[in-house]
Amino acid sequence: MNKQILVTGGTGYIGSHTTVGLIEKGFDPVIVDNLSNSKIEVLDGIEEITGIRPHFEKFDLRDKVDIDEFFKKYPNIEAIVHFAASKAVGESVEKPLLYYRNNLVSLINLLEAMTAFKIPFMVFSSSCTVYGQPDKLPVTEAAPFKKAFSPYGNTKKISEEIIQDTIDTNPFIKAISLRYFNPVGAHSSAIIGELPLGIPDNLIPFITQTAIGIRDYLRVFGDDYNTADGSCIRDYIHVVDLAKAHVVAIKRLLEKEYKSNYEIFNLGAGRGVSVFEAIRSFEKASGQKLNYRVVDRRPGDIEQVWADTSYANEELGWKAELSLYDAMLSAWNWEKNYRQKGKETE
Ligand code: NAD
Ligand code: WQD
Secondary structure, eight states: OOOEEEEETTTSHHHHHHHHHHHHTTOEEEEEOOOSSSOTTHHHHHHHHHSOOOEEEOOOTTOHHHHHHHHHHOTTEEEEEEOOOOOOHHHHHHOHHHHHIIIIIHHHHHHHHHHHTTOOEEEEEEEGGGGOSOSSSSBOTTSOOOOOSSHHHHHHHHHHHHHHHHHHHOTTOEEEEEEEOEEEOOOTTSSSOOOOOSSOOSHHHHHHHHHTTSSSOEEEEOSOSSSSSSSOEEOEEEHHHHHHHHHHHHHHHHTTOOSSSEEEEEESOSOOEEHHHHHHHHHHHHOOOOOEEEEOOOTTOOSBOOBOOHHHHHHHOOOOOSOHHHHHHHHHHHHHHHHHHHHHHO
């Protein structure tokens, strides 16, 4: 029988790509999502790509009663990949309690259920946001946490601490936190990708929406940083590479290859890319000139961060393989496909 894995937030951006990755490696994923930031049609996309429709249960992980009912219905679940969370940095500043409740209560409920229902393994979605502006670049997993710039970022720091404290007193639970840098791109089929709800905050969706004509121009937030071309530097990681790392992490837990009960890995491409370089890469991949203007710095932006991925590369035997060009091309194909579908259903 295929091993059953709970994927919370599995209809979301990274969760949907990971569900595809799990199915392709012979797992039997069960998605739980409240569809607060994703659409049910994503299940059709996953089925179209893999030929398999994953199990799906719609409920809110803040509800403990629903969680208990769920695990009674699915007694064979062996591990959890926990993506479900609210993730908009700006919204978290306006509604901090919503973010603390959603991101922390959902995690606490799941950790309690793991003991109650004897599920030992969790892979948790963390973020490079826990490093703030690191003192040394590239940043390793050993770098200290910095004060979070937003309540969202703080939920990731606190979540990691909750997991650590839980495991310290309850060694039955084993977990891996994966600190993502900047996930970008889409599945090569252009059937699943990042769903643009409202005006995007993130660079790549804003670029593709500008190129397709929904936005007039991209605002480049500052060209006076202390970097080679003056714009900020990030580590953009293709979502398909990211998805593969989750499958590796799940196998590591199930096959008991972990070195300690709680492990943490950076997931990035290991390369710093400036905003101008990202624009040039998009222009090359899409064959389109991008309309952009340099404006003031965005409050809260850090200047530069990229990952030292050597620990993940050596320990997980995983490495980002897809390029920035691949990411831009897939993001552009996804944008075009998504808009085309929208027109067809109008
Ligand atoms: P997403 O919003 O596309 O996916 C999250 C999914 O969780 C959504 O489908 C949403 O409907 C669901 N969800 C939210 N709260 C829920 C709840 N209480 N109960 C059930 N379902 C709920 O986000 P994503 O980009 O796929 O991110 C996945 C995870 O990775 C999140 O934890 C996010 O914080 C983390 N992360 C994302 C990024 C990024 O830039 N995308 C970077 C670092 C870390
Ligand atoms: C990337 C670069 C901007 C938009 C955020 C969260 C972080 C993590 C990933 C979850 C920056 C510049 C952007 C635009 C621009 N998420 N930019 N014009 O800020 O690195 O990280 O997403 O954990 O927590 O903070 O990503 O895509 O918003 O920005 O010039 O319209 O692009 O200044 O340098 P960021 P981003």
